Amino acid sequence: MIRLALFFLALPGLAEAACRQALAFGLDVSSSVDAVEYRMQMDGLATALNSDAVRDVLFDGPDAPIDVLIYEWSGPSDQTVIVPWTQLATPDDLAGVTLALRNHPRNPAAPTTAIGAALLAGFAFLEQRPACWKRTLDLSGDGYNNAGPRPQDIGHIHTPTGATVNGLVIGSGDDRRISEVAELSAYYLDAVVRGPDAFVEIAHGFADYAAAMERKLLRELTSLVIGAVTPEAD
Incomplete structure (x- = not known):
């Protein structure tokens, strides 16, 4: 197994790249998310990013470090950047990101859930990182689109070339309502996620x-590591 960075730097046209993946997180902060849940979402992302497995x-x-951006969204015109594009080259870089998440106060947000607008905002952010070898948008949400453009009406022409959109669907935590989270997951699979190897994780x-986010990060971040494996000579 060769090192990931050397593997990609050896490919034609990639020698100048300095970013192996751009990862943008869009966090649902609409009215369905109360103050306690808001804090659990911010702290949960910080915990997942700082887990030993994800740090590795x-x-x-x-x-060729990973670049991250984190924003929160609710209504059609409500997308706020919490952490601008930041290169995670050192543990200190990661510490700055997690500290920003844990200290970020909740700001007034629209009561509506505009997933389509959140998608378009995420696409605009990813377009700011054209040199990254892989570009991924992660959308977390606990409900259906009810304002602004519908995600299923946003065609692939709007999706940055080669970009992947993954979803993290948040259920109620009540086992008696498992069917509801299954339906929401199916909605995300049908209308929201897209691109190479796109998937939906469930919390x-x-x-x-935090645990669901860690599972999702390990699944999407390790895909490049797998690509670094070369078969041994006979």
Whole structure:
């Protein structure tokens, strides 16, 4: 197995790249998310990013770090950047991101859930990182689109070339309502996620958010590591 950075730097046209993946997080902060759940979402993302397993992947290719951006969304005109594009080249860089998440206060937000507008905002952010070898948008949400453009009406022409949209669906945490989160997951699969290897992860309540986010990060971040494996000669 060769190092990830050397593997990609050896490919034609990629020698100048300095970013192996651009990862934008869009967090649902509409009225369905109360103050406690809001805090669990922010702290949960910080916890997942700082887990030992995720840190190992984040810092696996020091010659080509991962860039992250984090924003919150609610209504059609409500998208606020919490962490601007930040290169995770060192543990100190990651510490700055997690500190920003844990200290970010909740601001007034629209009561509506505008997933389509959140998608378009995420696409605009990803377009700011054209040199990254992989571009991924993560949308977390606990409800259906009810304002602004519908996500299923946003065609692939709007999606940055080669970009992937993954979803993290947040259920109620009540086992008696498992069918509801299954329906929401199906909605995300049909209308929201798109691109190469796109998938939906499920959090069974906001208390499960950190664990679900860690599972999702390991799944989407390790895909490049797998690509670094070369077959041994016979």
